[in-house]
Structure formats: structure tokens, C-alpha cells
Amino acid sequence: MRPATVSPTATGRRLSRLSIHVCALTALAMPAATAMATQSRDAPADQASAYLGTSFPGPAGPMAAPQPAPQPAPLLPAIDTGPPLVVASTRTVSAILIDASDGRVLYAQSANLVRRPASLTKMMLLFLTFDALDADRLQLTDTVKVSRAAANQPPSRLGFKPGGSLTVGEAIRAIAVSSANDVAVALGEKLGGTEAGCARKMTVKARTLGMHHTSFTNVTGLPGANATTATDMALLSKALIDKHPRRYAYFGTRSFTWGTRRLLNHNHMLGAFAGVDGLKTGYTVEAGFNLAASAKRGNTRLIAVVLGERTGPSRDRLVGQILERGFDKIASGG
Numbered sequence: 001m002r003p004a005t006v007s008p009t010a011t012g013r014r015l016s017r018l019s020i021h022v023c024a025l026t027a028l029a030m031p032a033a034t035a036m037a038t039q040s041r042d043a044p045a046d047q048a049s050a051y052l053g054t055s056f057p058g059p060a061g062p063m064a065a066p067q068p069a070p071q072p073a074p075l076l077p078a079i080d081t082g083p084p085l086v087v088a089s090t091r092t093v094s095a096i097l098i099d100a101s102d103g104r105v106l107y108a109q110s111a112n113l114v115r116r117p118a119s120l121t122k123m124m125l126l127f128l129t130f131d132a133l134d135a136d137r138l139q140l141t142d143t144v145k146v147s148r149a150a151a152n153q154p155p156s157r158l159g160f161k162p163g164g165s166l167t168v169g170e171a172i173r174a175i176a177v178s179s180a181n182d183v184a185v186a187l188g189e190k191l192g193g194t195e196a197g198c199a200r201k202m203t204v205k206a207r208t209l210g211m212h213h214t215s216f217t218n219v220t221g222l223p224g225a226n227a228t229t230a231t232d233m234a235l236l237s238k239a240l241i242d243k244h245p246r247r248y249a250y251f252g253t254r255s256f257t258w259g260t261r262r263l264l265n266h267n268h269m270l271g272a273f274a275g276v277d278g279l280k281t282g283y284t285v286e287a288g289f290n291l292a293a294s295a296k297r298g299n300t301r302l303i304a305v306v307l308g309e310r311t312g313p314s315r316d317r318l319v320g321q322i323l324e325r326g327f328d329k330i331a332s333g334g
Contacts, residue, residue: 093288093308094230097322099330100238100294100301106326111230114213115307118282118290119179120228121221123236124202126175128191129168130244131205138191140169146186149195153181153220156266158258160186170258172247177256178263179281181220188219195219206232209239221282230305237279237292237303251278268312269293273320275327279303281312289315295323302326 096111098104105111132138144167146160158180160166166174171187174180185195192198199216206214211232217225241248254270256263269276275295282290288308295302304322309315 093306093318095304095306095318095322096230096234097302097304097326098234098238099326100241100303103235103238106302106329107322108231111234111305112213113307114227114229116284116287117214117221117226117228117233117307118284118287119221120233120280120282120290120292121202121216121219121226122175122179122184123233123240123280123292124205124216125184125188125191125198125219126172126247126250127236127240127244128198128201128205129172129187130240130247132191133168133247134244138168140167140172142168142190144168144171144183144186144190146182147189150182150185150189153185154222156180157182172250173253173256174258174263176250176280177253177265179266181222184220206236209235211235221284221287223284223286228307230307233292233305233307234303237294237305240279241294241301241303248278251280267291267293269316269319272316273323276323283312291315291319293319293323295327297327300327300330302330 092110092113094110094113094115095107096105096109097107099106129138133140143165146162146164146166148162151160151162151164156179158166158174158178160182166183166186168187168190171183174183175187188195188198192201195218198219202216202219203214206216211228214228214232214236215226240251251267252270254265256265266281267276267279269291270278273293273295275297276293277296279292279294288310289312290305290307290309292303292305295304302323304319304326306315306318306322309318
């Protein structure tokens with residue numbers, strides 16, 4: 001049976017009609033000792049909750065002023081053994097909107113708060129993969145072996161047994177579409193020798209991209225010491241689009257077939273909001289619901305990142321509001 005589809009035009013209009021009012025992001029206190037999730041995957045799309053987050057001002061109102069960026073943190077003295085970044089312990093929602101053409105910040109709220117990226121981590125894993133493909137160090141048809149450590153990863157996963165294999169091209173699609181943790185670890189081991197080795201490479205790449213508040217200790221975003229900010233994830237999103245424009249299309253793949261299964265993209269903004277064509281979702285209990293999304297209308301491309309929302313639907317609504325207000329502002333010459 002074919003899955004039900006959502007009309008991009010109809011749903012885009014519904015999102016456009018959202019009443020947009022100014023309110024600050026609501027800091028929702030949450031005990032620092034909250035246990036982290038044992039899975040890095042999105043909750044079901046029908047999870048119900050009141051909307052919590054930032055709305056933009058009405059059509060006549062100004063955009064919220066961007067937060068001043070702090071001075072970049074120094075490089076970690078030893079990427080594999082340096083002190084972990086301090087992660088926010090409260091459920092404050094972080095958000096940022098940038099113009100992808102020049103990186104101009106159109107809106108930011110708590111965008112430099114250090115927090116967990118969850119499966120947005122895999123965006124950097126794929127960035128390294130695309131770099132290796134462009135440099136001919138890797139081919140799409142190369143074999144990726146699944147180790148015991150990779151096979152033992154919790155969901156989301158394809159369900160490989162130790163010794164299984166797939167191609168690099170299949171691995172990219174499995175990660176971009178279904179956020180498969182077993183495949184991510186297997187690909188990370190191919191790129192870095194070990195998962196930890198790949199995570200170090202990912203941290204080094206973050207530094208070269210100017211992501212001064214980001215570090216990785218694993219390639220999946222599962223509970224650990226990975227850390228980032230909304231600002232840094234916007235930088236990574238822009239770098240993926242700028243440096244790998246053809247391969248960026250992987251993030252817009254709506255479904256991925258593996259055996260008899262048809263796996264749908266976790267990013268429910270695809271096809272539901274006019275212009276959204278890619279990037280990544282993420283979730284753990286500690287991280288909250290995360291999304292980096294890019295949308296293009298005409299000659300304008302915007303990138304929105306939201307970290308730490310309470311539910312998947314409220315995260316998607318907030319991203320939709322941010323993008324819609326951004327397109328309206330640019331169309332009006334703002």
C-alpha cells in the first residue's frame with residue numbers, strides 16, 4: 001500500500017496562515033539530572049503537546065534582533081582528551097535563521113547555548129563522507145562492513161548482523177533518510193578506522209568550518225558527550241549546501257527501500273512546507289527535538305535550526321514559522 005502523501009501547496013498555505021505574534025522563547029526548567037534517551041530517533045509525528053517556542057512578529061513588526069555572538073572558544077587542547085563543553089541543563093529552545101547566500105543572521109534566540117545535537121551529528125559524518133568521495137578516497141560502490149559494535153547500536157537502525165555489508169551509496173541514503181545508527185557506526189569505522197577515530201576527524205572538521213562550540217565523541221548522536229549550538233549547526237548546514245551542492249540532495253530523499261521495507265524520511269517538513277528540500281532531524285531525551293532545515297523559494301534559500309523543542313510537531317511548527325517570516329521579510333525588502 002502506498003503511504004499517504006501531503007500536498008506541499010495546501011500544507012504550505014496552512015503554515016503561511018499561522019498567526020504570528022511576538023513572544024520570547026520560553027525557558028522550561030528541567031532538572032539537570034534528567035536521564036538521556038537510549039535511542040537517537042524521532043518520536044511519532046502524532047505526539048500531542050501544546051506549542052511551546054518563539055513566534056515571529058506580525059507583518060508590520062520588526063524581526064527580533066540577533067543575539068551578539070560570543071568570542072570563539074579556543075581550540076580544545078586535545079580533541080580526544082580535552083575537557084567536555086558545558087551543556088545547558090534547562091530545556092530552553094534554541095533557534096536561528098540565516099540567509100544561505102551570505103550567512104546573514106535574520107533571527108536568533110539562545111543560538112549560542114551549548115547543547116546536544118542528537119542525530120544532527122550525522123550531518124557531519126556525511127560531510128566527511130562527501131569530502132572523501134570528492135577527493136576519490138572513497139567510491140559510492142565501495143563496501144562498508146558492519147562490525148559487531150555497529151550491529152549492536154540501538155534504533156534507529158537497519159538491523160544488520162555482524163559481518164553484513166552494504167555500499168557507501170546505500171549507507172549515505174540509510175543515514176540521510178532513516179538515521180540508521182548501525183550504518184552510521186559502520187561508515188564511521190570505514191572513514192576513521194574506529195568510531196572514536198572518525199569522531200575526532202569530525203571535531204577537527206568542525207574547527208575548520210568555524211564551529212568553535214562543537215565537539216564529537218561518537219558518530220551517531222546517541223547519548224554521550226557530543227556538543228554543539230544552533231549557530232554551529234547553521235554553519236554546518238550552509239557548508240553542506242555550498243561545498244557539496246549535488247550531494248546535498250541526499251537530505252531531500254523522501255524514502256529509502258531496504259529489502260522489503262520502505263523507510264520514510266524522519267524530516268516531516270519535506271513535502272509539507274513549501275520549499276523545504278533537506279537536512280536532518282534528531283532526538284534524545286536530553287537533547288529534545290532538533291531540526292536543521294533548508295528551504296528555497298525563487299532565488300532565496302534560508303536555513304533554520306531549532307534545538308531542544310518539547311515535541312516533534314512543535315519543533316516543526318516553529319521551524320515553519322521562522323522560515324515563513326524570513327521569506328516574508330526578504331520579499332518585502334527587509
